[in-house]
Amino acid sequence: MGILEKISEIEKEIARTQKNKATEYHLGLLKAKLAKYRSQLLEPPKKSEKGEGFDVLKSGDARVALIGFPSVGKSTLLSTLTATESEAASYEFTTLTCIPGVIDYKGANIQLLDLPGIIEGASQGKGRGRQVIAVARTADLVLMMLDATKQDVQRGLLEKELESVGIRLNKKKPNIYFKVKKGGGLSFNSTCPLTRIDEKLVQMILHEYKIFNAEVLFREDCNADELIDVISANRVYLPCLYVYNKIDQISIEEVDRIARQPNSVVVSCNMKLNLDYLLEQLWEYLSLIRVYTKKPGDPPDFDDGLILRRGVTVEHVCHAIHRTLAAAFKYALVWGTSTKYSPQRVGVHHIMHDEDVIQVVKK
Ligand SMILES: Nc1nc2c(ncn2[C@@H]2O[C@H](COP(=O)(O)OP(=O)(O)OP(=O)(O)O)[C@@H](O)[C@H]2O)c(=O)[nH]1
Ligand SMILES: [K+]
């Protein structure tokens, strides 16, 4: 039996047991066992129970991971935005596994993952930190939940934990071409002036990695850290939205100040404040767009939009409609903000916008 099952057995037994003088010790013992198992769960994982409760299948149009200190309100948010109930309580580490829910927004299914709270040292295996971070790496967006009533040091600490395991938040992948070669030494070039690194430093960094033959081309003014990220190759670049919860507990001036910070949304899960705006921002940060199809002579099908990513072309849309459509494509008519005229005749490389309407004309 795994620890989680043992915990749930004990919880059930506690619920079954009548509370009176005669059962006092029995209940006390059960609670002590429960506490022991809970603390075991918070120890670094042994090989046998590595991902227990964390292997949740990816599903839907996008995946969002809820990362935050204990008791900031992650489970409350999941239970509020999705049909899934995740236990919320005033004590820390209420949530011990990964609990998936689905947000149904503008016809998209967004998978929201509730996770155990993480603390300083998580990346070194404190608590269930390592498993939590492993899940975060698989997400399309990190929702970093913070307690608006607490000092903002939490945010920096969490960022540091994620940074230390190669997760880069709200950063673009450095535009450096890098390729290890069999011979020929270092070929170093740049397409712009470099003010933060030079050939010598690049060479020293590469030697540190025992790389002596490589092609390096800087396409922007990057620094050493960014080069190291490129060499390491296991970095993930994720958008991050900072969600400050419990604004029902702070002054309006303070709410206003926090709301003006970049990449930040203020909410109260308990009072259901500003959750609509949070969903709007989720949509934005996930780069989701919705495109409607239209048949000749019919009105657009506004009930059943295609959920796609920003930057998709007409060709992508064709593939999303039917896998053979792109081959039969002659041209398309598009209505919406992506065109100058409505409708406009476009080719396969035309880039679609959110809420565009498209009619494909076949050969
Ligand atoms: N005042 C206030 N309290 C809230 C709000 N949202 C959640 N809480 C309370 O905060 C406490 C913790 O909530 P949880 O949802 O269990 O927090 P969590 O982040 O999932 O906690 P762990 O699973 O232990 O990491 C509960 O007592 C909630 O009722 C809010 O908007 N305002
Ligand atoms: K809690």
Ligand SMILES: [Mg+2]
């Ligand atoms: Mg929780």
